[in-house]
Amino acid sequence: MAYPDDLLGEDEHVVIHKHPHWKMLLGPVLAFLVVVAAGAFLAALASRYSWHQIAWIAIAVVCLLLVGRFTLGALLRWRTTHFVVTTHRVMSREGVFSRRGIDIPMSRINSVEFRHGLMDRMLGCGTLVIESASDEPLEFHDIPRVERVHSLLYREVNDDPDDDFHPGARRGAGR
Template identity: 35%
Template sequence: MAISRSLLNDGENVVVDTRTHVKAIIWPLIVLVVLLAVATYVQVQWNQTLAWVVWAVVAVLVVWYVLRPLVIWMTATYTFTDRRLITRSGVIVRRGHDMPLARISDIAYEFGPIDRMLGCGTLLISDASTHGTIKLHDIPHVEETQRKVNALLQQIHDRSGGNDGV
């Protein structure tokens, strides 16, 4: 489980606990391969001084374009409990947002052809306030997640007496 149990209230249960799909780190891994190939080529074909300069530049680029996205991917989590949506991200500056499920007015998803092939998509969560829609990008098994959250919302609606006396 990606979320710490200490973040949950008494009696609160995790329903969906996920991070963005692994596709979020595909481009950084491609960049890593290309950078290593270029640096290796320069080291073999050119003089040693130029090779050291290229390796230094590659090291900086790897930190920025590979390690940074990887750390962002590893530290961002999205958790739906039976009471709220919990989002957490960041390493040095940790960011979090909690939204009670009772405030969610609509939940939908969208995905394109590549998302369908990879089994992920964007979860669109509309709340009852004027804040608009929260987009959670690249959620694995987005249709299943949407169904689970819809079931939670229905349970909350039923408990609150939303059947209008029928």
């Protein structure tokens, strides 16, 4: 997936593009299930009364607001969060209405580290830590297949010509 095409330089290619791991959606899905179950329970209780239609409308409105706030909002945040490694830089973009982004040129990266605990290892995700020329290392949480991303990023930073893996357009260049 070539994201974001309009932000890439002429000779720049996307190496990897990831959204956060799906584990960040577990809470919103659980909230959805709880809201639907509670709404159905309350609608069943209200059906005993003569004013049940008004109660059903009120329950439906409250359930829709809760689902919108806790489930759809989180899904939209997940969908609009991007972690991108290109041949020249690492980019992170997040936000729905107000966007936030950071670009780290490959030449400024000093070290790349990953961390993941037992649960992250079971789910196949983790935290990627990039130390650059800035004061504080940057941490990117919930990166899917973090060990593979770490390895690809390390290869891009070192750009070893003897390496047999060169993503993107460089794959057959110069060989």
